[in-house]
Amino acid sequence: MNNKLLNDLVVSVKKQNLNVLNVVVRQDGDIIAKHDFEEEKPTLLWSVSKTFTSMAVGIAISEGYFKINDYVIDFFPDIQHVGMNEYLKKMTIHDLLCMGTGHIECPVMKADWSEGKSWDICQLFVDEPIVFEPGTHFTYNNSATYMLSKIISLTTGVNLDEYLDKKIFQHLDIPRPKWDTCPKGIPQGFSGLYLTAEQLSRFGQLILDKGVWKDKQLIPSNYIEQATSVQIETSDFNPYFATADHHQGYGYQIWMNSYLNSYRMDGSYGQYVVMLPDKNAVITYVSNEPQNMIGVLELTWDTLIDKL
Template sequence: MPVTCGIDQGRRRTLATASLALGALALPNATVWAQRTGPATDRLAWPPAPAPLAAQHQRAWAGLSSRIEVQLPDVQSLAVLHRGHLAHEFYRAGVTADTLQDTQSVTKSVLALLFGQAQADGHVRGPDELVAQRLPQMLRVGADARVQRLRFAHLLTMTAGWKGDQTAQRDRDDDLAQIVRRPFVAQPGERFAYDNGSANLLALALASAVGQPLADYARARLFEPLGIRRFAWRQGAQGRALGALGLSLSTRAMARLGELVLAQGQWQDHALVPTAFVRAATERQSAGGYPLGAAYGYLWWLGASAPRRTAMANGYGGQWIYVHPPLDLVVAVTSRRTPESAARGQGLSLIERDIVPTVQHMR
């Protein structure tokens, strides 16, 4: 059965080149990290699958780990959730279920969930609110007057009007003046341009709105309710958490966040993140485009049309949270963070050529 839920073949051909630019890798010695929190293990777990489904999973994934080990050397870990059960895991030597891994631009998609949580908590009114309402100092740094018209929706949809920047530089990534003084090339809302600066500005504004460091807010209001107790969040030179990249999570934690998106923000019989916001985040808000060649929601990439679209969080080198509602499927993949890994795209190939077709044949 052909795979129609993800990136089409034309877009796939552009991925090798485009992914080189997606969430440019920052050098470890040029970063500051927020303190890691929590015990040695999250102990994230899922209920065992009913015997018939467990048997299906065992047959379906027989030999997959060996194939990844030999044929997909870039892939470092894999977690597959199907119908609410942990169907398969793979960890390369030196990586475990508790290893914190740099998710790169997956950080952006998690930031979107935090915005939805902040809206539920009353810290922001919603995507249509002016950014300057929560970060008034951005109007006092001599920036283009168009900064006054920036709304959170422009940052969430990558339509702020700046040229777009996929690089990471510690000395400027959390520097408000450096971000907002960049020249505009379009009116806010006019066109899509994948831009790390917009995500970093969103992180600054959100931290200001909630009145505490973003990592602290994320721990209390998003991660701990999901059972995620260990993470690390990279800071810029000014000591503020970045929004474009820098969040390190375990593979199971990535899968748990995907599970939350699959459930449209519902967790343990209540709305952890507002359902309406999660729906909007995973619906087409713009045509998207470079570098992934896919439509865009609120800091989530979107797959082809379906009753509910595939939602994808993607980071440099092949870090993925892949949420496919029609199959009740979540896949988390981590890969090496190198230009070669980005070009080969083994993580996405594993998802769309192995995992999704296998689950389709289970129905």
């Protein structure tokens, strides 16, 4: 362990008053540095959860449960399609994965999360107007990831959390983690997963290594290559916090970084797994930073990248 590697990062965290909880640095497959600002514990990973859902989809495709170009609507024959248009009929699994559904807004924004309320994201999804041809426009869309979670349940016969436990978590020696569900009992997919920073770093290593863990291929390598490549442009994605790291394109529930040939898992409040193939490194952050989330990611570029 070379925790001196993180000295500048620790200083920068304190100087910026960033609420980073844990940092884990892996290189060449091993943890080379680690710093806990607070004791490590399972923490809600927010949208980092999306990448786990994506990898479950990749495994399910390889096992023949469905294909990446299957039409989404075919999985939901009983749902009421209010004003269904040709765009909805053309939407595929690929479009869900890269958030190219054609919606202009995320349908989950209309969900009522009040206690005791029962609502269906699937219905919100099909009721939301689709204004762009699927695959042509990026809109950050939690419901797209939920639909993938639901499709996993419908096709494999088990929910996303159970499927991932069998296919990934058991192999990584991670006890079955908690995963929050929606009112219908389906794991959210777009959020809801709880892991420690060190556990999360193992998953980052698995992706960096193209799905191989202890000489066993857990996720198809060709799927990871697609997932970590630009599938849709994000140059028009401009929330108030957007930086160059939001405009490099989006893969399958994975963001591309401004640092060449690198990509990341990305969640609210400063949850990141930054994968750097050229450095053979994985940097994992678990945070609770509500004001300057991107500042956590930029610790990588400002304090670490040149030392690896």
